Amino acid sequence: MPHSQPTLILVHESEKACFDRLVADGYPAERATEISSYLAQSTDLAPEFGQLAAACERRGLAFMAVELDDATAVLAKANPQATLVWTLTDGVAYFRGGAAPAMARLNGLRTIGADDSLFALCQDKFRSGAVLAALGLPVPPAGLARNGTWLVEPPASPAGWFVKPNRLGAKIGIWPDSRITDPGHALELSRRVFAHYRDDVVVQPYVAGRNVRASFLGLKQETGMEALGIAFVESGADFQTMADSMALYGDTGQAAREAGIYAEPELEPVAASQPAADQAIRAMAQKLIAGLGLRDVFSIDLRVEADDTIHLIEFEVCPGLPCFDFRDYCRRQWGMGLADAMAETAANRLRA
Template sequence: MAGQTPTLVLVHEPERACFERLLAEGFDRRAATEITSYLAQSTDLAPEFDAIGEACARRGIRFRAVELDEAAGVLAACDRSGTLVWTLTDGIAYFRGGAAPALARLNGLATVGADDSVFALCQDKFRSGAVLGALGLPVPTAGLARGGHWLVEPPASPAGYFVKPNRLGAKVGIWEDSRIAKAGEALALGRRVQDAYRDDVVVQPYVAGRNVRASFLAVDPAAGPEVLGIAFVDSGGDFQTMADSMALYGETGAAARGEGRYAEPELVPVASAQPRAAETIRRIAATLMAGLGLRDVFSLDLRVEADDTVHLIEFEVSPGLPCFDFRAYCRSQWGMSLAESMAETAARRVG
């Protein structure tokens, strides 16, 4: 309707709703708690909804946070000409947020982020790895196991292997023993993941190097890979486990803060130490934007070796906005808080 105030709709799936659904599906409480930790960004961002609303109001935009279970009705009633939908939490299996961009498309609404087909792709590590490989990107070739059986055996790897659930995020199902020496050892881990989470495991050749997170937010719609924030994430270990991740976010992260156990990994700009690797990562991002349709907001997880060899591990189209690394990126790249960055991104698209 002409004259309506432009609106930013943020669709998110709360931890509690997912937890109760998983219990109803027969998961035990421990596994349900671990799985739903992926949705901690909803918990962590909720206290800032007022700040986001105020930042939007200063730019002439209305802000509305909508829980996923209400999204179908809300989006069906939105004004097509002045609504922008931002999906905070994704998912196609344990989580259902990938439905939000599809609902937006169904109702003819503009969105922040990649289209809904990419939301589905990124949640399946084995399938997305195959697509990334087809694009010529440096992603480790993976095997796939279901319980104690191979669906696809991994290639030979003298350096050993790394095993992780296929459709879970936030390091869920990654333990201290997830790095193994021989491919056959993956089957025992596969049985453990299947018993706990009902998921397959991806088995990738182990790649050396430091962990890197590349963050992207196109506050300016014309921005490209040059605004990518690329940082080493040094947590003190070779890789981050589920326990490490859960201590940073959501209710467990809040408890860790209260008990004085909270410690953020150190962020170090890659360009300051390995500028050639940083440029390689920008080229990888450019390929993903052109070939896969990543846009507006996304993140990449990579490993960088001392000789500047870069390995792309996976990508996210709904990165953890309230996470420490993305907040740091907004401050360093855009000179704004997370709330201001989100509001400005929306204003430049619907204002």
């Protein structure tokens, strides 16, 4: 790598590296496959590294895709004046990508994305929910259970509750029975989650509404919330399960494509039918930027009711860039494919 040429380094953790490490740690292969599947964006983007390199070259940049296990040595040799680090995959529990922005900071390198402390916070749903609530944002309150024991009991909820792992990826459910009406079933699910994934569960009041994804890429330095892409995500189901997720991404998603059974959820702009909710989400995102420090690239998952009531489910500092929704956002908002949008963003940052 020429030390003087402006360079974008994309750090990513592969599904295989994660799978091998989990199996070595005693996880059954089936569980390791499920857990590592959350890193499918790394698998899905790898075939496009050549396109990314070409898009960078057109803008006078070099491009390096670096696996996480090689990042320590590569980042230590990088030129702080000419290097930008983009972390593709996050994680602090099963995944380790959250170490990459910290390593970049250790070596004095500029980064795309949030402060490295947020990489840890967003992966712990109970702690991040507490911070979001303290900022006055409409996040459902939560209980916390570990292997059949309440650490924090959930609040009363006439509509029932929703149960999800505390640190596993960014999904809002694992099994079809994740929505419950009996708190005792939450403890049963916590035992199941602990046995499968060695994780706690967050137990929140069930909130109604349609699923919404808000995506952001600060392609230009001055980009504001007018560039936030806010869409209903219509999959035909109330929430996404582990099986639903695996059918969309990575090797499993590719197999579904080859079998002709791959079906992406439909995306519908929220502003088209609920403009007040759209504006409220933009104001909420601005509050996340000011209060948490989100920047450059992120996503927010929400539920929006017909009366424009908004429930904030979670935020992500490493949104699934090669996923259907983020690609759609890049096309709609920036008129670019993913590779050009990423390269243009990097070039603008390195020129600043």
